[in-house]
Amino acid sequence: MQRFFCVLSVNSADGCHVIKNYKGFLSYIFFYLINTFVYVIVLNNKNIEGKGAGTTLDDFDFIDPREFVAKLNDHDLGDALIIDVREQMEWDYYHLEEATLLPMSTIPARMSELPADRKLYIVCAHGVRSANVCYYLKHQGYEDVVNVEGGMAAVAALKGFQYD
Structure with a gap:
């Protein structure tokens, strides 16, 4: 049996999805430290089926930070919500008044x-955590989730604030 590391997103009780395969343990640790959501390690190659099987990170929308800031400035978000998925310390440093911290x-x-x-714009520091949250929400049945590319680093720069 060939062994490898397989990172799964376990987003529901009745299914999961392979996000990435790794042949090296260090690669897996690097991925895990960057993406601290709900993952498990599997040590053999098995077919994974269930709710959301086959969904990829391409199955939700992305918005360019310039377009997002233009919508903010023009008050053109309608009844959409902005969900900031960073931690409290990051929020305290800089956040959008229109956003909700979760x-x-x-x-x-x-x-x-x-x-x-409602449409949900998901934002984090650089767009990685927000992509994971968008993926998770899609698996939970949310249809209109949008990842803000570049996260608050890009948005803050466009609004004249040095984030990093």
């Missing part, structure tokens, strides 16, 4: 605060 680690427990019938 750190990524709290999303599963706070799903009731996220209306499924």
Whole structure:
């Protein structure tokens, strides 16, 4: 049996999805440290099926930070919500007044605060955590989730604030 590391996103009780395969343990640790959501390690190659099987990170929308800031400035977001998935310390440093803080680690427990019938713009520091949250929300049945590319680093720079 060939062994490898396979990172899974376990987003529901009845299914999961392979995000990335790694042949080296150090590569896996690097990926895990950057993407601290709910993952498990599997040591053999098995078919994974279930709710959301086959969904990829391309199955939700992205918005360019310039377009996002233009919408903010023009008050053109309609009834959409901006969800900031960074941690409190990051939020305290700089945040959008229009945003709601829901750190990524709290999303599963706070799903009731996220209306499924409204567009959700998801933002983090650089766009990685927000992509994971968008992926998770799609698996939970949210249809209109949008990842803000470049995260708050890009948005802040466009608004004249040095984030990093």
